Amino acid sequence: MRLALSVIAVCAGIATPVLAQENAEVIHWWTSEGESKAARTLAQSFGAAGGNWVDNAIAGASAARQAAVTRIIAGDPPAASQFNTGKEYLDLVTQGLLVDIGDVAAGWEKTMPAALLAASQYEGGVYAMPMNIHGRNWIWYNTALLEEIGATPPTGWGDDMFAALDKLQAAGKVPLALSGTPSYTLSLFESILLDFGGPDLWYALYRDKSDAAFEDPDLRKALETFARLRDYVDEGSSGRAWNATIAMIINGKAGISSQGDWAKAEFTAAGMTAGVDYGCVLANGVVNIGGDVFVFPAQNDEARTKAQNLLIRTLADPATLRDFNAAKGSIPPRSDVDMTGTDACAETGSAALRSQDTAVPRLSMLVDGTVKGSLTDLIVEFWSDPSMQIDDVVARYKEIVQNG
Structure with a gap:
């Protein structure tokens, strides 16, 4: 299985280095020109925090999700994987394969739309980090x-x-x-x-x-x-x-x-x-x-866990979310992210988000x-x-x- 995944990585032009303490591999499907620029803002923020973003971009949402699930089940999980907001990762949660990020999610109920937060929760835990609202x-x-x-x-x-x-x-x-x-x-x-x-x-x-x-x-x-x-x-x-x-x-x-x-x-x-x-x-x-979320598979190595924790804190930072959403064309999932000076489309979308109606x-x-x-x-x-x-x-x- 690992040999097959290595072949997939090579075909996608992805370098897969040996993980060191600061390395965090991230699987995502942001491969278009605009999406790649947005993903780079996340890598830059993680780098500024002392981490090393190991980019595993796989074209197509279905292919990227399947690659992540395969890796997680095989016991060789990435530090984070992109999913869409919804129920796509529920099986991973119920099998105990994802990290509960409730500690960094404290206060989200005051800043995040209720439907978005509810989609990230399961039996009192928070298992997904919303990165944007599309x-x-x-x-x-x-x-x-x-x-x-x-x-x-x-x-x-x-x-x-x-x-x-x-x-x-x-x-x-x-x-x-x-x-x-x-x-x-x-x-x-x-x-x-x-x-x-x-x-x-x-x-x-x-x-x-x-x-x-x-x-x-x-x-x-x-x-x-x-x-x-x-x-x-x-x-x-x-x-x-x-x-x-x-x-x-x-x-x-x-x-x-x-x-x-x-x-x-x-x-x-x-x-x-x-x-x-x-x-x-x-x-x-x-x-x-709707939007994109990151889930964080449970790690079996202390160094990987340390890098993953740094990644989680970095992705939850309002400055990271601002830079990413400005590049992605989306709206931040939390109201505590200052998007002053954004474009007319973002302002229209933000206004619509303020009401459940x-x-x-x-x-x-x-x-x-x-x-x-x-x-x-x-x-x-x-x-x-x-x-x-x-x-x-x-x-x-x-x-x-x-x-x-």
Whole structure:
């Protein structure tokens, strides 16, 4: 197993030095240009504290998570591993394989959104450190391109969106740049659903699982709008990576896209300024929050444990979180991090986070992986098959959620 992992590391261009006292290996999937710059801020902070960040960047979230789990179970764990906010690492917690970081988490209940903190806890312990809050439902657009064709920037998924998309199509541009992978196809639908139904419908569907929610006309409207967008996406969207999709907005090939605020790091890396060169919109003023966390596998060596403890303290420091989130394009998970002077998009996102009425947890924080997977399959099938009827989609939607 270790030989296989060594081969993987070499193929990824990763040097794996012999661990010394100050070395802490970190597995993550921040591999795009903007993401790599953000990860380097963490390495620099750890270095300034006296540690040595051993970078193990593995392309793709699923591949990185699987590599980490394999290493942990095999008894050769990294000092830290990236996961998404949610229930992805719960099995590791229940098997006693992760460190409880409750000592550094003291006071987080006063500075962190309740849903985010709850997702990091299990039976009184804290087993994950939220590093950021990503809004998953942003709309992005190229300001200069919309001005050039005389299109008004959209404020959501209503009539003004389709007016802009029509003008982009008439100008020979790709109206809607989509990363046509299953997760991003689902995210597009979620953005539309939150625009029309807001937090009330979101919670009614996924937390309360109420019969009335599936009869709500806003759910049908969201599905109809989602289906209508098929006509505005280019043929190359299927399987396209998220950063390649944002590159289409940056270079003016496409006008509008929808995805999380990790996209902002790519705009920044391209030298573009929020509110000037590109625009950002939270439809209905609602932010669908998720993000990244680090978990810290239990170590079997004193030197590794010492380095891990230093890493934990460094990552929890507000200055570290500020530098990282400024580079990542995300919002700090704690209100005690001073982000004065950040860009217009960050200010919009921060304002939405201040209220439970406008900040809603991502799907995987409300349902388990099986339900999310089945919903993803349904939405992707609906996107790919225009012959599917809305009534049939709603019926299957209800069955998946209520029986999950």
